[in-house]
Amino acid sequence: MSEQNLVVVGASLAGLRAAEAARKAGFTGSVTLVGAEEHLPYDRPPLSKAYLDPAPTPPDTTFRAREVFDDAGIDLHLGTVATRLDPGEKVIHTSHGSLPYDIAVIATGSSARMLPGTAAMSGVLTLRTLDDAVTVRTALDNRARTVVVGAGFIGSEVASGARKRGLDVTVVEALPVPLVRAIGTDMGRACADLHRRNGVDLRCGVGVEKVLGNGHVEAVQLSDGSTLEADLVVVGVGADPATEWLATSGITLDRGVVCDETMATSLPGVYAAGDVARWHNPLFDAFMRLEHWTSAAEQGALAVRNALDPQAAKPYSTVPYFWSDWYDTRIQFVGVPEADEIRTVTGHLDDGQFVALYRRGDRVVGALALDHQTHIMKYRALIAKSASWEQALDYARTRQHKDAALDAGR
Template identity: 45%
Template sequence: MRTVAVVGTSLAGLRAAQELRAQGFDGRLVMIGAEPPYDRPPLSKDFLLGKVSADDIALAGRDDLDALAAEWHLGVRAERLGREGVTLADGTTIAADGYVVATGAVARTLAAARNLTGVHTLRTLEDAVALKRALAAGPSSVVVIGAGFIGAEVASACRLLGHEVSVIEAMPVPLAPVLGARMGAVCGELHAENDVRLVTGVPVAGFSGTGRVTGVRLADGRELRADLVVAGVGARPATEWLTGSGLAVDDGVLVDSGCVTANPRVIAVGDVARYRCPLRGVRVRAEHWTAAGEQPGVAVANLLAGSTVTHFARHGYFWSDQYGRRLQFAGVATEDVRIAEGDVASKRFVATYHRGDVLTGVFAIDSPRPFTRLRRAL
């Protein structure tokens, strides 16, 4: 293998490049991406709060990037992958012996708000800069649509900045698909405890305003005043450029348990990859920082071997900072959830999930040491 092209230069793409060099690949390494490598988790937290700058969230310093001895194509997107190679938006085509698909995901948008200003999403640094600027203008009322982790973090940051905040969640209980109904309800309480209005079980029906948003209309007829809206309604894998490539795509690039596609010369890692999880027996997309950092080591080993010789079999882990508290979760939630340590009412505890006698997951608020101890038992 003489040339490897890495398409996507966020965490998964950067780690793939680093793994290629660490695992002995000394050929031509081509990095293709719309943006330079930077850390996304701070965008919804410390960046909005002004605690870190764009420079602070760089994933690698100049020396680290130079050490890769890579050929960089930044500020340009891949438009298609074919037999001739990767074709970029500027017309350049790059042929390679191996390809790493690490294009991540893009924020879902709300079609009803397409022609309104004042409605934001948060996925990229550009998104965060625009939202931070809008918040600095002093909107009196912020509405966050979606009480998932991004939505909750944005709501937390907005409240800490002194804004009046409402959160709308279509499901009856926030985060129930991830944490289960009981722990999801506990997370929902964090909003009320910080003077944030949480509306659940009601979808958004539309928006008010001509040119600029002035309100959010709910399906039950209510309307919430809004000077600024943030849509945190999830993300979709960035796979459009793979149309016609021959790769199987279904809510992500379909790969095996080693992150290898049906073509052993192509691997996919990070948010764009839907891999067969050996621990759960189903295909999943692990849209978390840790997976994006850990999958490339396995995937690159398989790419260089020419077949799947090792597998990605690690329990998912993620964290979230909300209203000054640290939330941590690992594994898989079940209906059998038990309080292992601490007190739920004080929001300082560790909960464990079980399937029979088997520990399947751990969730904690402001309890990092016992969480880490129990996580090791998964």
């Protein structure tokens, strides 16, 4: 391949996979990987899961040793913030100088939302980075009085980490039912029951009025007039795509960097991947922006391959997949939650162990499993094949018969 400059902005999973895929594809030009954090690229999902477990030593989440990057000829620019993209000059400006590019992959991810007026208050933080995780873990080790704002997946995993230490924890959720947008009302109630069964004080339909403290958090005042004493407040109220640095670039932005089905942006030679990308998913004929490990990894690798050979570009078509660990329960979801019907096909909601299917029209479009890890990937395959609702129900019935036979033989 011709000697060109590839610049990947964002040194998390999508960016790492893009840089590595370029070398695997035989790209011999320069590869520069720009990361805002000082740390080597690391895995984020464990930060709110295994990293918060009360083990003596947290797991090492680093993806690769520095020598691996050196051996692959990947030039790391860590602690370097991208500030502007100039498509006319084909230059990416950063806090440490300018980088010319022939091909660029934008993988800057997303930024967690904070509560207004808390930026300068210690003890109030999101859980997005390794430094965040270190701070949260230390606070939990010190038996901090913990309040979690937002009963989504990150917040719920933090609550789980606190309860594993026997700590009291209150989870505050503004919506009447958690996770409505992600999995639907009835399934959200079932997940809420997991908190209550594990001793969490879950307060739904109430917001945060004010965070109180003199330099360090001391309490959280809620919209119902109650006040919660706190040494640690972890905010898990969503994230926004990190696109501010692209505002003057002319690139099309709409709730993320807009991409076609090949992950190409509106700028020649510029592709995007991971949390920051909002791309057209041909399987559902819809634009999506996913904050999922699997899609970030896949998009990063495909984006750079398409960038290197646009004439042979392939679309990125996927069934979204994510998982979360709460207490002793593995929650897995595949597909999309917008549905005409949600039906439990295995187990029972009250037991906290079940599989539910999501129907839109005559097609199965989603599946949620709590502690049924062996089921979920089959449903993902059915969704990928655009299987009908009846085909999914037939599989569910077959699976039930097999499971019953296994139970009878024990």
